[in-house]
Amino acid sequence: xxxxxxxxxxxxxxxxxxxxxxxxxxxxxxxxxxxxxxxxxxxxxxxxxxxxxxxxxxxxxxxxxxxxxxxxxxxxxxxxxxxxxxxxxxxxxxxxxxxxxxxxxxxxxxxxxxxxxxxxxxxxxxxxxxxxxxxxxxxxxxxxxxxxxxxxxxxxxxxxxxxxxxxxxxxxxxxxxxxxxxxxxxxxxxxxxxxxxxxxxxxxxxxxxxxxxxxxxxxxxxxxxxxxxxxxxxxxxxxxxxxxxxxxxxxxxxxxxxxxxxxxxxxxxxxxxxxxxxxxxxxxxxxxxxxxxxxxxxxxxxxxxxxxxxxxxxxxxxxxxxxxxxxxxxxxxxxxxxxxxxxxxxxxxxxxxxxxxxxxxxxxxxxxxxxxxxxxxxxxxxxxxxxxxxxxxxxxxxxxxxxxxxxxxxxxxxxxxxxxxxxxxxxxxxxxxxxxxxxxxxxx
Numbered sequence: 001x002x003x004x005x006x007x008x009x010x011x012x013x014x015x016x017x018x019x020x021x022x023x024x025x026x027x028x029x030x031x032x033x034x035x036x037x038x039x040x041x042x043x044x045x046x047x048x049x050x051x052x053x054x055x056x057x058x059x060x061x062x063x064x065x066x067x068x069x070x071x072x073x074x075x076x077x078x079x080x081x082x083x084x085x086x087x088x089x090x091x092x093x094x095x096x097x098x099x100x101x102x103x104x105x106x107x108x109x110x111x112x113x114x115x116x117x118x119x120x121x122x123x124x125x126x127x128x129x130x131x132x133x134x135x136x137x138x139x140x141x142x143x144x145x146x147x148x149x150x151x152x153x154x155x156x157x158x159x160x161x162x163x164x165x166x167x168x169x170x171x172x173x174x175x176x177x178x179x180x181x182x183x184x185x186x187x188x189x190x191x192x193x194x195x196x197x198x199x200x201x202x203x204x205x206x207x208x209x210x211x212x213x214x215x216x217x218x219x220x221x222x223x224x225x226x227x228x229x230x231x232x233x234x235x236x237x238x239x240x241x242x243x244x245x246x247x248x249x250x251x252x253x254x255x256x257x258x259x260x261x262x263x264x265x266x267x268x269x270x271x272x273x274x275x276x277x278x279x280x281x282x283x284x285x286x287x288x289x290x291x292x293x294x295x296x297x298x299x300x301x302x303x304x305x306x307x308x309x310x311x312x313x314x315x316x317x318x319x320x321x322x323x324x325x326x327x328x329x330x331x332x333x334x335x336x337x338x339x340x341x342x343x344x345x346x347x348x349x350x351x352x353x354x355x356x357x358x359x360x361x362x363x364x365x366x367x368x369x370x371x372x373x374x375x376x377x378x379x380x381x382x383x384x385x386x387x388x389x390x391x392x393x394x395x396x397x398x399x400x401x402x403x404x405x406x407x408x409x410x411x412x413x414x415x416x417x418x419x420x421x422x423x424x425x426x427x428x429x430x431x432x433x434x435x436x437x438x439x440x441x442x443x444x
Contacts, residue, residue, distance in 0.1 A: 027259025040249025100372025145206035153319025208430025235316035
């Protein structure tokens with residue numbers, strides 16, 4: 001148990017020094033345990049874990065309405081769970097120093113349990129997943145949060161994981177790569193680049209949703225929850241996007257060359273192979289294909305006080321692989337380099353407003369890694385940019401709406417509403433004690 005956020009950082013550095021981690025890029029056709037099938041798909045010899053396949057998209061509400069791409073198909077539902085226990089009345093989270101091959105710094109703070117079904121049923125033949133029993137029924141502990149939540153819809157096909165927070169009262173043995181972190185310290189840790197991994201952030205968005213927002217009686221939302229649900233339902237009903245899984249070998253605009261799969265303009269992302277060594281994982285060595293984005297992403301909320309009440313600008317965003325096609329997303333979510341040659345009218349809405357914001361208007365700014373088990377060196381710059389209260393309101397496209405932080409956090413409790421990027425920002429802002437957008441107290 002640590003008394004400061006600095007202690008947590010020192011402990012992570014110590015765990016990194018104690019263990020042996022190595023990652024080496026190798027050609028896709030040389031991955032141990034994986035094979036390239038006759039149709040070009042890349043799958044594991046057991047038929048478990050995941051497959052890299054192809055996807056065809058048509059009728060999308062995007063500047064480019066139709067395209068084909070590689071995508072990860074991992075239909076099983078994994079568990080992302082955090083054990084919470086009170087010490088001297090203060091809630092603490094049991095977090096793990098977990099190595100993921102895609103992390104830029106190898107080791108980041110992970111949930112108590114972060115495991116696919118293939119992993120926790122030990123399809124890899126390795127050691128059991130610690131603390132798994134806290135998240136499997138039957139259980140005697142108190143479940144504070146439990147929801148099926150989506151993963152990255154641009155790179156996963158209809159992927160969801162079970163996000164859980166379980167509060168315990170009995171003794172919990174603490175293994176060497178685990179530690180108790182005060183809930184009140186998480187806001188500070190979430191302001192440190194590449195420290196808290198994506199899986200922890202998505203679960204912590206559930207903790208943020210459980211908080212009581214200060215000044216609730218003074219809230220004056222522009223729209224009721226019923227109106228917001230109608231807006232969201234209408235956006236989903238309006239979508240004409242269709243998707244079809246196709247063999248990877250038939251995906252146009254992409255080529256398998258030099259041991260990887262790349263876009264013909266070297267944009268978006270590549271699919272590459274890795275050999276991995278991690279001395280403290282359930283299996284100490286393995287190989288796998290991964291998605292490697294080309295460039296840094298920007299994920300940002302625009303915020304503005306409307307009638308004295310903070311509001312966030314939310315978009316109903318279509319993603320090729322999203323379970324229900326449309327989810328609530330941040331104001332801006334893209335890799336800017338993909339749009340560098342396009343005129344302003346074809347760039348993502350509000351991207352230029354975010355990138356040109358003066359430092360005095362940036363309320364949160366931190367670089368975080370995405371899921372390091374599937375994505376190689378995928379990083380996004382997470383931001384909150386506040387518009388002046390007296391600034392004229394921007395004209396909103398029909399898929400954008402203003403909602404209060406409290407309203408947004410309410411939707412976190414339900415699956416397929418907020419996408420994973422929005423949930424990451426909710427965690428970053430909702431657990432920061434000094435956040436001007438999301439405020440409250442610790443889990444009750």
